[in-house]
Amino acid sequence: MLDYDALHCLSEVLRYGSFDKGAQALHLTQSAVSQKIKRLELQVGSPVLVRTKPLKPTPLGQQLLAHVQRVNVLEEQLSVRTGISDEASxxxxxxxxxxxxxxxxxxxxxxxxxxxxxxxxxxxxxxxxxxxxxxxxxxxxxxxxxxxxxxxxxxxxxxxxxxxxxxxxxxxxxxxxxxxxxxxxxxxxxxxxxxxxxxxxxxxxxxxxxxxxxxxxxxxxxxxxxxxxxxxxxxxxxxxxxxxxxxxxxxxxxxxxxxxxxxxxxxxxxxxxxxxxxxxxxxxxxxxxxxxxxx
The missing domain is CATH 3.40.190.290 (D-Maltodextrin-Binding Protein; domain 2)
Incomplete structure (x- = not known):
């Protein structure tokens, strides 16, 4: 099963273009975010980031980003329709x-x-x-x-x-x-x-x-x-x-x-x-x- 915490880290560092800015948004240390993404890459067996400035996703990273977007949308729809939460993504x-x-x-x-x-x-x-x-x-x-x-x-x-x-x-x-x-x-x-x-x-x-x-x-x-x-x-x-x-x-x-x-x-x-x-x-x-x- 995919590590969705690590996927969220991947999404944020790509959103902000760097590990340090992504870590700030996540309220984590840069080292912690880097370790989570390294574990994700070990899990999927391939790099998910091109470590340039700004950071870019690899083809596999693009697929994972698209996947986590769909998961977030499904969770929001379910939460709103069931009344669990009214927080909008x-x-x-x-x-x-x-x-x-x-x-x-x-x-x-x-x-x-x-x-x-x-x-x-x-x-x-x-x-x-x-x-x-x-x-x-x-x-x-x-x-x-x-x-x-x-x-x-x-x-x-x-x-x-x-x-x-x-x-x-x-x-x-x-x-x-x-x-x-x-x-x-x-x-x-x-x-x-x-x-x-x-x-x-x-x-x-x-x-x-x-x-x-x-x-x-x-x-x-x-x-x-x-x-x-x-x-x-x-x-x-x-x-x-x-x-x-x-x-x-x-x-x-x-x-x-x-x-x-x-x-x-x-x-x-x-x-x-x-x-x-x-x-x-x-x-x-x-x-x-x-x-x-x-x-």
Whole structure:
């Protein structure tokens, strides 16, 4: 029989990415957690962790994580339905920055009125979230990839439109001689992080028809700060149209190419668990996306 105490330790160290942080969450010493996982690996006869920074599950570790998720869901369902306990288990999901900065707060608002389950959100680029789902770290995610994982389902949510924006002050300073793909890409821009390179490159190539140029881009890994950098006139920025409605209305930001949108298709993925709460969360995601995104 599997050691479920050790499985819980495995889940937590992967959730937090390290032995020391996982041990803190478990209120155990790092040595105790390490010993439990070593005993688990002896029991199953194979490593369950890739000891990198952050920690990653091996293929067997992924299977064990998926198993313990199902066990937790079954225990919660049984406890609630029999009245043994009304404690709700957390739902772990992976969401990208732009969705968090725009419409996912509406999802959380609706879900909070339907279920008491805490929602633990992993912040990851939309090109990386599906990997977290495959690894068993989360139960659901929003991804650019539509193909469901083994043992999971997916549904198309719609498109998030992106445009290049800059402040009037920025335009007066850097683009006074004219706004063109060449003058814009030669002036200071913004990147969120290394994963943002692909999105900006695609916009420059597909929407502006130019060879991508990123050398003059600042890197600023903060969703709120990213927008404020554009408003302050530091750089132009590729931003979701949903995020800048008020700034555009008030004239703080202007679209540099009003007819050039890049539509990013998003999909909701979830694992096949008999979880009422996960089903409610999935429904909230689909409902809000239908209202906010372009289908």
């Amino acid at each position: 957390p739902l772990s999901i992976a969401i990208n920055n732009d969705v968090l900065a725009t419409w996912f707060s509406d999802v959380m608002s609706r879900f909070s009125f339907r279920c008491a389950n805490p929602v633990h959100i992993f912040n990851a680029d939309q090109t990386q979230t599906r990997t977290l789902l495959q690894q068993g770290k989360v139960m659901g995610c929003i991804s650019q990839t539509g193909t469901p994982i083994a043992g999971g389902e997916s549904v198309r949510l719609g498109n998030m439109d992106y445009q290049l924006y800059a402040s009037p002050e920025y335009i007066a300073r850097y683009l006074a001689k004219g706004i063109s793909p060449e003058t814009v890409t030669a002036s200071p821009g913004l990147l969120y992080d290394e994963f943002d390179v692909a999105l900006l490159t695609e916009y420059q190539r597909e929407c502006l028809g130019v060879t991508p140029r990123l050398k003059r881009c600042h890197w600023y890994p903060s969703s709120y700060g990213f927008l404020q950098m554009a408003v302050a006139g530091v750089a132009w920025a590729l931003l979701p149209a949903l995020q800048v409605k008020e700034e555009v209305r008030s004239g703080k930001l202007l679209p540099l190419f009003p007819d050039k949108y890049l539509g990013v298709t998003l999909f909701w993925h979830w694992v096949e668990l008999e979880s009422d709460a996960l089903g409610e969360l999935s429904q909230c995601v689909k409902d809000v996306a239908k209202e906010q995104l372009i289908y």
